[in-house]
Amino acid sequence: MTAVPTIQLNDGNTIPQLGFGVFQIDPAETAEAVAEALRVGYRHIDTAEMYGNERGVGEAIRASGLDRSEVYVTSKLNNGFHEPDEARRAFDDTLEALGFDYVNLFLIHWPLPTLYGGDFVSTWQTLEEFRDAGRARSIGVSNFEVAHLERLAAEADVVPAVNQIELHPYLLNPEVDGYGREHGIATEAWSPIAQGAVLDDPVITEIAERLGRTPAQVVVRWHIERGNIVFPKSTTPSRIKENFELFDFELEPGDSEKIDALDRGEEGRTGPHPDSMAYVPG
Ligand SMILES: NC(=O)c1ccc[n+]([C@@H]2O[C@H](COP(=O)([O-])OP(=O)(O)OC[C@H]3O[C@@H](n4cnc5c(N)ncnc54)[C@H](OP(=O)(O)O)[C@@H]3O)[C@@H](O)[C@H]2O)c1
Secondary structure, three states: OOOOOEEEOOOOOEEEOEOEEOOOOOHHHHHHHHHHHHHHOOOEEEOOHHHOOHHHHHHHHHHOOOOHHHOEEEEEEOHHHOOHHHHHHHHHHHHHHHOOOOEEEEEEOOOOOOOHHHOOHHHHHHHHHHHHOOOEEEEEEEOOOHHHHHHHHHHOOOOOOEEEEEOEOOEOOHHHHHHHHHHOOEEEEEOOOHHHOOOOOHHHHHHHHHHOOOHHHHHHHHHHHHOOEEOOOOOOHHHHHHOOOOOOOOOOOOHHHHHHOOOOHHHHOOOOOOOOOOOOOO
């Protein structure tokens, strides 16, 4: 098995570039899906309090026989708990659900600029406490736009280690991605295959046929070659394995540029826009 590359973060920690995402995996099925991913060789799991399945992630890691230190675990703050005291309680709950005394990475899931008086800075400063206590080895953000990152740069001490954003061939998100690259914030690409929407694209299928690979492998390999951190989700064992088999081939010259040219800008976005996203679980 070829090793998954690691990316060095701005705080000195490293993260496996390829992981396994568990968004929309039923809590009752999560432990089995994560167990399968760990058997295949994934050592990085991306969950969130709002996915409701942190418990299954922790169970699968413990049952795998792997040492805690061998698996990189990310979770995220629920949109309902941005006020500092709520965030502290929510972070305790995340560690309790996972059954661990630390996470490798903890993120503000959404900036929610229209809620909490637009104050995501005090939320971020609360994450700084978690990092100082060693309970979150790294801290970062998700779905932050350039203006949100600029505000943190002006008002907070710690630069986020990562920004986890929607990014796939139909939404290159170049301004946010570019800001991160210029300021040492690693880009994590969510919905890396646009939940399957890019897999029938003729540009992708032509490359896949030429290289003797699947469309998903071509797209995830494109992310890897761009330097993105990526964690495709699947509950299908054959796809979990397929999405991991990326390190014994490369795209050919010109392929990346052809995939880049599929960008549809805002029309390619599949999820909410971070500036207007205001969902809080009931
Ligand atoms: N921070 C955020 O706001 C945010 C938002 C969304 C996602 N995320 C993170 O990013 C991760 C990945 O994104 P995502 O789950 O939205 O979407 P995704 O990974 O782009 O796509 C998942 C979908 O594609 C299918 N699929 C997976 N591998 C495939 C393959 N090889 N061939 C064909 N179809 C395949 C899966 O089906 P089956 O499961 O049926 O196989 C599932 O329907 C999430 O799990 C989560 O960790 C974060």
